[in-house]
Amino acid sequence: MSNPFLSPSPLPFELPPFAEIREEHYLPAFEAGMAEQLAEVAAISGISGTGSPEPPTFENTIEALERSGAVLSRVSLAFSNKTASDTTPGLQALDAEISPRLAEHSDAINLDQALFARIDALYQQRAELRLDPESEHLLQRYHDRFVRAGARLGEAERDRLRQINAELASLGTAFEQNVFADTRAAALVLDSAEELAGLPELAVAAAAENGRALGRDGKYVLSLQSYSNQPELASLDDPAVRRRLLAASLGRGAGSNPDLIRRMVVLRAERAALLGFANHAEYVVADQTAGSTEAVETMLTGLVRPAVANARREAEALAAEAGVERIEAADWKYWSEKVRKARYDVDASVMRPYLELESVIRNGAFFAAEQVYGLSFTERTDLVGHHPDSRVFEVKDADGSPVGLFIGDWFARESKRGGAWMNEVVLQSHLLGTLPVVVNNLNIVKPPAGEPALLSWDEVTTLFHEFGHALHGLLSDVRYPLASGTQVAQDFVEYPSQVNEMWADWPLVLANYAKHHVTGEPMPAELVTRMKQAESFGEGFRTVEYLAATLLDWAWHTVPAGTDPGDVEAFETAALERYGIAMPEIPVRYRSGYFAHIFAGGWYAAGYYGYIWSEVLDADTVEWFKENGKSIRESGEIFRRELLAVGGSKDAMAAFAGFRGRGPEIEPLLVRRGLTG
Numbered sequence: 120m121s122n123p124f125l126s127p128s129p130l131p132f133e134l135p136p137f138a139e140i141r142e143e144h145y146l147p148a149f150e151a152g153m154a155e156q157l158a159e160v161a162a163i164s165g166i167s168g169t170g171s172p173e174p175p176t177f178e179n180t181i182e183a184l185e186r187s188g189a190v191l192s193r194v195s196l197a198f199s200n201k202t203a204s205d206t207t208p209g210l211q212a213l214d215a216e217i218s219p220r221l222a223e224h225s226d227a228i229n230l231d232q233a234l235f236a237r238i239d240a241l242y243q244q245r246a247e248l249r250l251d252p253e254s255e256h257l258l259q260r261y262h263d264r265f266v267r268a269g270a271r272l273g274e275a276e277r278d279r280l281r282q283i284n285a286e287l288a289s290l291g292t293a294f295e296q297n298v299f300a301d302t303r304a305a306a307l308v309l310d311s312a313e314e315l316a317g318l319p320e321l322a323v324a325a326a327a328e329n330g331r332a333l334g335r336d337g338k339y340v341l342s343l344q345s346y347s348n349q350p351e352l353a354s355l356d357d358p359a360v361r362r363r364l365l366a367a368s369l370g371r372g373a374g375s376n377p378d379l380i381r382r383m384v385v386l387r388a389e390r391a392a393l394l395g396f397a398n399h400a401e402y403v404v405a406d407q408t409a410g411s412t413e414a415v416e417t418m419l420t421g422l423v424r425p426a427v428a429n430a431r432r433e434a435e436a437l438a439a440e441a442g443v444e445r446i447e448a449a450d451w452k453y454w455s456e457k458v459r460k461a462r463y464d465v466d467a468s469v470m471r472p473y474l475e476l477e478s479v480i481r482n483g484a485f486f487a488a489e490q491v492y493g494l495s496f497t498e499r500t501d502l503v504g505h506h507p508d509s510r511v512f513e514v515k516d517a518d519g520s521p522v523g524l525f526i527g528d529w530f531a532r533e534s535k536r537g538g539a540w541m542n543e544v545v546l547q548s549h550l551l552g553t554l555p556v557v558v559n560n561l562n563i564v565k566p567p568a569g570e571p572a573l574l575s576w577d578e579v580t581t582l583f584h585e586f587g588h589a590l591h592g593l594l595s596d597v598r599y600p601l602a603s604g605t606q607v608a609q610d611f612v613e614y615p616s617q618v619n620e621m622w623a624d625w626p627l628v629l630a631n632y633a634k635h636h637v638t639g640e641p642m643p644a645e646l647v648t649r650m651k652q653a654e655s656f657g658e659g660f661r662t663v664e665y666l667a668a669t670l671l672d673w674a675w676h677t678v679p680a681g682t683d684p685g686d687v688e689a690f691e692t693a694a695l696e697r698y699g700i701a702m703p704e705i706p707v708r709y710r711s712g713y714f715a716h717i718f719a720g721g722w723y724a725a726g727y728y729g730y731i732w733s734e735v736l737d738a739d740t741v742e743w744f745k746e747n748g749k750s751i752r753e754s755g756e757i758f759r760r761e762l763l764a765v766g767g768s769k770d771a772m773a774a775f776a777g778f779r780g781r782g783p784e785i786e787p788l789l790v791r792r793g794l795t796g
């Protein structure tokens with residue numbers, strides 16, 4: 120009975136041996152992995168071992184740290200992918216148990232005084248070390264990381280930090296599990312197909328299938344997406360059903376999560392104060408490309424007025440179309456579709472037959488990566504992913520050399536959390552001799568057996584977006600695992616993925632994949648033109664819904680230490696009012712109760728602004744691809760070399776300037792989002 124995590128996987132590209140991994144393997148592997156890494160760190164810092172420690176060198180300290188924790192890295196990467204994508208009650212229990220222990224483990228390393236003394240000594244001598252730029256940047260990142268984790272604090276403060284981090288880890292896991300349970304419990308159960316009038320036939324069939332799968336035979340069940348404004352709101356004809364659906368969506372987490380939210384906000388503020396910052400946002404942004412809270416606030420607050428004005432113009436058009444004084448939240452998407460149809464003659468359901476999943480993947484996302492970066496994709500049916508629905512593809516470079524593995528898992532299921540995301544299960548690193556293995560997860564409703572999966576335009580865009588993250592991971596070409604692929608500043612990480620969205624409607628690519636799933640006819644050109652025009656109507660809604668979530672995140676994380684934020688709902692209302700973004704007819708993209716980006720784990724806490732921050736770079740880059748006079752293959756090669764390949768191995772803005780020839784400009788974003796008026 121050997122544990123598959125204890126040794127490197129024998130499979131190609133060190134793909135985790137999913138077929139052999141059992142639930143009972145995780146905990147012993149976590150424990151063995153933490154023990155192994157602590158022993159390695161003790162040896163590095165000279166506490167254990169024989170004789171006196173060697174003086175610190177880059178190799179015996181920084182590089183040795185990069186090599187440490189191999190078992191823990193294998194099990195952690197596989198586990199986080201599995202719990203997000205295909206969880207079980209057993210895995211959820213283990214997650215709750217292990218997350219505070221992992222936080223404690225990180226602190227044991229980050230707050231190790233002997234270890235920090237060595238890192239600091241190297242950092243002080245960095246000018247004399249004659250390191251190559253990649254190694255020098257890594258040393259800088261290590262030093263920053265330890266200082267930001269509290270390595271310079273006194274003993275009592277370090278103890279308090281350990282407590283805070285362990286409690287925050289537990290709270291984040293509990294929050295995520297509440298959202299998971301509430302999202303399932305809030306699925307809308309309908310008695311008759313009539314109540315679903317307006318939905319496409321296949322969606323009605325899928326709702327019936329969903330009912331059967333959930334043990335509600337004869338019922339129609341609409342499972343919820345992670346965000347507030349459910350896609351079915353656009354087509355359900357019955358206003359009462361629309362109201363029920365939106366209420367179910369907005370109510371998630373309202374009962375289970377408020378106490379957790381308040382506690383997390385208080386603890387994050389306390390931790391920021393311990394580390395010398397005014398609030399959590401200031402602590403977070405100091406390590407981001409934005410650099411200061413003022414820079415973030417200036418940008419966000421500058422966008423509010425034009426975005427709200429834009430949305431108000433849309434609201435008026437919707438009210439006129441609906442023949443009402445004022446449009447209500449549950450009716451917005453429905454009437455928005457009607458206006459799009461009237462003004463641009465675009466019907467979302469007319470597009471679906473041309474957007475068949477398999478074609479979008481192979482003739483769209485893969486094809487674009489071939490045209491732009493010279494990559495090719497071959498399905499490896501001999502290799503097994505983390506779930507029967509996940510599929511493994513081998514990726515090769517233009518010269519046939521191996522790039523890595525891509526695992527696609529596009530369908531929704533009860534055991535998967537909401538949303539769409541990318542995971543790395545093996546990190547690319549020349550130091551470790553590893554090539555990347557990356558995963559994309561989406562939540563496309565699985566069609567009844569034998570039926571094609573026909574996507575909405577939004578789903579197509581999401582698929583290209585996540586594939587952009589995958590390419591960032593796959594094309595990584597760095598020495599150190601810490602700098603691999605998507606391990607860049609959080610307000611930079613959405614940039615390459617947003618750039619990849621451009622290929623979804625690039626004429627060459629679109630013509631290659633958007634073909635009728637029965638007749639094979641290309642999507643009519645005028646449908647594409649009208650669809651693009653129609654996209655601009657709706658930017659007001661999209662920008663306000665997003666900015667409201669961003670400013671809500673910002674409000675929670677600018678609460679000063681020692682302040683109780685009070686009632687969650689009242690805080691939310693007051694925050695949106697204060698920033699001038701409150702529009703009752705446009706619910707915030709995520710209400711606090713299910714805002715997993717910022718409260719589950721906290722990766723996006725005070726960082727949700729990163730989407731629009733990154734979009735400035737994205738829009739500017741799209742301009743570059745369109746106007747630089749080079750072929751997309753030539754431009755792709757430059758973008759790959761200067762930006763995707765370098766991951767987190769150099770300063771992000773220097774990497775941007777490396778191919779753009781200057782810093783980013785905001786104008787293209789304002790034009791795209793209709794915010795120039």
Ligand SMILES: [Zn+2]
Pocket residue numbers: 584585588613616
């Ligand atoms: Zn993303």
